[in-house]
Amino acid sequence: MLPDAIELVIVTPEKQLLREKVVEVQLPGENGYLGVLPGHAPLITELGIGELRYHHLGGKESAHLAVVQGFAEVLADRLTVLAETAERAEEIDLQRAKDALARAEKRLASNDPNIDWDRANVALQRALIRIQVATKQRSALVAGS
Amino acid sequence: MATLLDFRRRIRSVKNTQQITRAMKFVAAARLRRAQEAAIAARPYARELARMLRSIMSRIDEPQHPLLAHRPEQRILAIVLAGERGLAGAFNANILRKAQDFFRANKGKKLSTIPIGKKGRDALKKAGFHLIAEYVNVLARVDFLTAREIALLVTELYAQEEIDSVYMVFSEFKTVMTPNLVVTRLLPVEAVPADEESGSATSEVDYIYEQPEQQLLGKLLPRYIETQLLRAMLESSAAEHAARMTAMESATKNAGDVIEALTLHMNKVRQAAITKEIIEIVSGASYGA
Numbered sequence: 196m197l198p199d200a201i202e203l204v205i206v207t208p209e210k211q212l213l214r215e216k217v218v219e220v221q222l223p224g225e226n227g228y229l230g231v232l233p234g235h236a237p238l239i240t241e242l243g244i245g246e247l248r249y250h251h252l253g254g255k256e257s258a259h260l261a262v263v264q265g266f267a268e269v270l271a272d273r274l275t276v277l278a279e280t281a282e283r284a285e286e287i288d289l290q291r292a293k294d295a296l297a298r299a300e301k302r303l304a305s306n307d308p309n310i311d312w313d314r315a316n317v318a319l320q321r322a323l324i325r326i327q328v329a330t331k332q333r334s335a336l337v338a339g340s
Numbered sequence: 341m342a343t344l345l346d347f348r349r350r351i352r353s354v355k356n357t358q359q360i361t362r363a364m365k366f367v368a369a370a371r372l373r374r375a376q377e378a379a380i381a382a383r384p385y386a387r388e389l390a391r392m393l394r395s396i397m398s399r400i401d402e403p404q405h406p407l408l409a410h411r412p413e414q415r416i417l418a419i420v421l422a423g424e425r426g427l428a429g430a431f432n433a434n435i436l437r438k439a440q441d442f443f444r445a446n447k448g449k450k451l452s453t454i455p456i457g458k459k460g461r462d463a464l465k466k467a468g469f470h471l472i473a474e475y476v477n478v479l480a481r482v483d484f485l486t487a488r489e490i491a492l493l494v495t496e497l498y499a500q501e502e503i504d505s506v507y508m509v510f511s512e513f514k515t516v517m518t519p520n521l522v523v524t525r526l527l528p529v530e531a532v533p534a535d536e537e538s539g540s541a542t543s544e545v546d547y548i549y550e551q552p553e554q555q556l557l558g559k560l561l562p563r564y565i566e567t568q569l570l571r572a573m574l575e576s577s578a579a580e581h582a583a584r585m586t587a588m589e590s591a592t593k594n595a596g597d598v599i600e601a602l603t604l605h606m607n608k609v610r611q612a613a614i615t616k617e618i619i620e621i622v623s624g625a626s627y628g629a
Contacts, residue, residue, distance in 0.1 A: 204384075204388075206384045206385040206388055207385060208382060208385050208484040208487075208566070208567065208570060209378070209381060209382060209385075209484055210381040210382070210384075210385075211381065211384045211385075224550055225550065225551060226550060226551070229550075236548055237545045237546060237547045237548065238547055238548040238549075238550065239392065239395075239396070239547045239548075239549055239550065239556065240549075240550035240551065241550065241551050241555075241556060241559055266389075266392060266556070266559070266560065266563075268388075268392055268547075270545065275388050277385060277388055277389055277392070277563075
């Protein structure tokens with residue numbers, strides 16, 4: 196028999212962010228987004244930088260998080276996300292994310308040979324995804340009200 | 341002979357000291373609580389990561405990774421976690437003695453060290469050890485990014501075969517009264533110990549791996565080193581605050597004892613002075629009669 200919910204656990208090195216019963220999760224795998232429903236085959240994947248979305252058990256609204264790299268372990272009734280950083284959409288400081296984006300763009304545009312391309316690129320992607328997640332949540336709140 | 345005024349002054353000065361030690365005790369207690377909370381909050385990640393790593397290592401017949409490579413221990417790096425500040429009883433002295441013991445036991449090999457915490461840095465520098473790097477003022481508020489930075493440094497040194505093994509010397513926080521000094525090997529990574537909580541049931545699962553196992557292993561191992569370092573830093577920080585709290589508590593108690601003894605003495609002196617005065621008056625009066 197298939198379980199009717201997944202226990203979603205999101206942990207970061209500093210703390211456990213979330214432990215909830217959910218029915219559907221979309222997570223940013225290293226090789227593309229994965230959708231996870233209850234009863235998924237056991238799977239381990241690396242995470243990229245992206246948006247993690249989930250539906251509460253019995254709820255209609257979906258919640259969004261910005262996650263940056265890490266790993267995820269999928270079991271039939273359990274999904275463990277080990278993210279380097281994970282932030283709920285409502286916790287994201289939009290202004291800070293925009294500043295970070297501007298900084299990263301500037302760094303990538305400069306001709307300085309000393310810049311760490313990978314790091315700047317990750318910073319850019321992280322800023323982009325944070326802005327995307329934050330604005331999405333905000334517009335959803337406006338539309339819902 | 342000490343006069344009444346001298347006693348009053350001394351009592352007042354001891355009281356001032358006592359106030360300071362008491363305040364320091366409360367500050368240390370608050371910081372200890374914060375450090376303990378941080379240590380507990382960091383546990384789920386470390387546990388899940390260790391479990392995942394164990395499961396992958398058990399799946400690969402011969403795990404190959406630079407961080408798993410054993411070499412004869414000729415060049416040893418010791419990460420010594422001491423305190424940031426003094427006035428913590430024997431905390432710093434104990435950890436440094438442990439470090440010295442470790443260095444003495446490995447005499448003849450090429451030793452280098454990375455001190456974390458100001459007190460450790462000062463002492464090891466003075467003793468003339470080779471410092472590869474030093475991290476000070478990082479234990480007051482332990483940050484994952486610091487752990488990552490240190491982990492990156494040592495894993496690179498290890499992967500480039502600059503060093504053959506990495507040890508951590510730190511105080512494990514068991515209870516407030518009993519610090520536990522430990523020396524653990526960080527690199528090369530050995531079989532990841534299983535902990536009681538998670539059990540072995542999940543490691544039997546036949547996972548689909550989105551990425552090749554070796555690649556996942558390569559990503560998981562550095563993370564594992566980071567969590568180990570973070571744990572050591574959190575534990576050490578909690579132990580330092582606990583040691584300071586205990587030290588300040590006994591200092592406050594001692595100050596109380598000193599005040600009591602001084603007050604007793606002062607009262608005796610005062611009594612003696614009064615008695616002397618009465619005798620003088622009485623004898624003066626009997627002469628007059």
